[in-house]
Amino acid sequence: MSKIPSDLKYTKSHEWVRALADGSVEIGITDHAQEALGDLVFVEVPEVGRKLAAGEACAVVESVKAASDVYSPLAGEVIEGNVDLAAAPELVNQDPYGNGWLLRFKPADKSGLAKLLDAAAYGKHLETEAH
Amino acid sequence: MPFIPHTDADVRTMLDAIGARRIDDLFDEIPAELKSGPLDGVPPAVNEMEISRVMHERAARDGMPLNFIGAGAYEHHIPAAVWAVTTRGEFYSAYTPYQAEASQGTLQLIYEYQTMMASLTGMEVSNASLYDGASALAEACLMAVRAHRKSNSARILLPATLNPTYRKVARAIAGMQEFTFDELPYDAATGRIRVDSLAAFEGQDVTALVIQQPNFFGVLEEVDELTRWARKNGTFIVAVVNPTSLALLKPPGKWGDGGVDIVCGEGQPLGVPLSSGGPYFGFMTTRMAHVRQMPGRIVGRTLDLDGRPGFTLTLQAREQHIRRSKATSNICTNQGLLVSAATIYLTLVGPAGLERVASASHERTQDLVRALTRIPGVRAKFSGPRFHEAVIALDRPAADILAALAERGIMGGLDLGTHYPELNEALLVCATETKTTADIDTYTNALADVLKSARAA
Numbered sequence: 001m002s003k004i005p006s007d008l009k010y011t012k013s014h015e016w017v018r019a020l021a022d023g024s025v026e027i028g029i030t031d032h033a034q035e036a037l038g039d040l041v042f043v044e045v046p047e048v049g050r051k052l053a054a055g056e057a058c059a060v061v062e063s064v065k066a067a068s069d070v071y072s073p074l075a076g077e078v079i080e081g082n083v084d085l086a087a088a089p090e091l092v093n094q095d096p097y098g099n100g101w102l103l104r105f106k107p108a109d110k111s112g113l114a115k116l117l118d119a120a121a122y123g124k125h126l127e128t129e130a131h
Numbered sequence: 132m133p134f135i136p137h138t139d140a141d142v143r144t145m146l147d148a149i150g151a152r153r154i155d156d157l158f159d160e161i162p163a164e165l166k167s168g169p170l171d172g173v174p175p176a177v178n179e180m181e182i183s184r185v186m187h188e189r190a191a192r193d194g195m196p197l198n199f200i201g202a203g204a205y206e207h208h209i210p211a212a213v214w215a216v217t218t219r220g221e222f223y224s225a226y227t228p229y230q231a232e233a234s235q236g237t238l239q240l241i242y243e244y245q246t247m248m249a250s251l252t253g254m255e256v257s258n259a260s261l262y263d264g265a266s267a268l269a270e271a272c273l274m275a276v277r278a279h280r281k282s283n284s285a286r287i288l289l290p291a292t293l294n295p296t297y298r299k300v301a302r303a304i305a306g307m308q309e310f311t312f313d314e315l316p317y318d319a320a321t322g323r324i325r326v327d328s329l330a331a332f333e334g335q336d337v338t339a340l341v342i343q344q345p346n347f348f349g350v351l352e353e354v355d356e357l358t359r360w361a362r363k364n365g366t367f368i369v370a371v372v373n374p375t376s377l378a379l380l381k382p383p384g385k386w387g388d389g390g391v392d393i394v395c396g397e398g399q400p401l402g403v404p405l406s407s408g409g410p411y412f413g414f415m416t417t418r419m420a421h422v423r424q425m426p427g428r429i430v431g432r433t434l435d436l437d438g439r440p441g442f443t444l445t446l447q448a449r450e451q452h453i454r455r456s457k458a459t460s461n462i463c464t465n466q467g468l469l470v471s472a473a474t475i476y477l478t479l480v481g482p483a484g485l486e487r488v489a490s491a492s493h494e495r496t497q498d499l500v501r502a503l504t505r506i507p508g509v510r511a512k513f514s515g516p517r518f519h520e521a522v523i524a525l526d527r528p529a530a531d532i533l534a535a536l537a538e539r540g541i542m543g544g545l546d547l548g549t550h551y552p553e554l555n556e557a558l559l560v561c562a563t564e565t566k567t568t569a570d571i572d573t574y575t576n577a578l579a580d581v582l583k584s585a586r587a588a
Contacts, residue, residue, distance in 0.1 A: 046280075064448075067448035
């Protein structure tokens, strides 16, 4: 069973979102997603300043068997990409909810966060996907 | 040997197994209005004997002219061993070597090819080839827009000194993706890009500048200065180069202060015959930083389970069978056989041999220009330094003169008026190591004669 921290928000496409104290949000892929992808060999994060629409492809995670897009759960502007992943993409496998974060951005509209899945709903979504 | 190994009985068994009546039933989900039906202008199939006869007849129509045309395809001597080795059964299937366990020889050859191209161009990584030089440039433009993540303009500068056909193909392939192509003028005296014309783009978001070296007129561009400008302006540089010339010229990886971003070009000069225009192959090299945006196959060297070295396709996650619509390109099998010939050619001639080919071609072209410009009314059009092509200005339209030369079995050059209306009295000529002093004399005497009769008329 993969880990689903209760303090985060989730999407059906397996991204997680953490609200930070300064009003910005941090985004990564879930434990389930990293496990399904396998060992990551490359992660592409967006340029600072890039404006993202909700649902837009904002990062690429590449494993030995696949390259997948990561979709932005909310609209906003990128303020930071995780530069450590260029040299150590395995951080996403080792610590998907911590050092393996992908990007931080300033959401255009804070109310969007409430519409995302909570841990329980995401857990249920994983169960339905498994069937 | 049949190319489709399934018998009618095999097909029937497979259809029965899945409960389909006919093969066409498998395509039922495609709406009828999207199906093209029979294609106009495609003749019925012919067998090997018939097609062989047609091709021989067409080849004979080309004759054996004394050829002084380059313009993107070059007549070089090809050692007999190149195609003797290339057409061996072990190389003769160009099909992509997906299965590393069954394709070590082909994979090693492509790996050697990539190593040679990376070394010639001074770049870090090469793909396994593209269709031809023109489509390689179009792919390089698409790649530049993908790889240059700080640029949002998808704006590309195409100099007028870039092969006009390449410009057309780049516009045809990349133009549908909302790219903007701006043209840079050439200097009428030197035949080079006017470096001062770049001032109009300074400080603007320009994704890439394309530089052809030597350029379409055979003239050497001021590549260091152009590269420095692009670097300073945050613009990528795509170099289009002739691989033979790189035996003498500075590789694009060393242009300016930091080199270029993408190198591409036509591989035909490396052991591929002119054969009425194709098939040829394109090449592309780049920096490791951009490797994930590079189209096409890449072969890598690795270790197997027992620690022995071996070769395999690598970085496949970029490709269409994995990345689907987000793939960097849909190119797959492409020009394997021609790459085999180029690899064998480069292996046979070696670095010193390639340098001799390049030097001899340069010297022959200088001889040709000296000889032709001794004829009254004939002069060298541009003052810029050249490699193995030159623009020769006549005192009357080139088309008529070329037609008269053709009657004497001489292909005297390319009529530049076809692509540059203001150069309709100019010829683009080329002499490689294949041209002797006697050949140059034959051409010079014929041109003098033809011009004399044209003036008398």
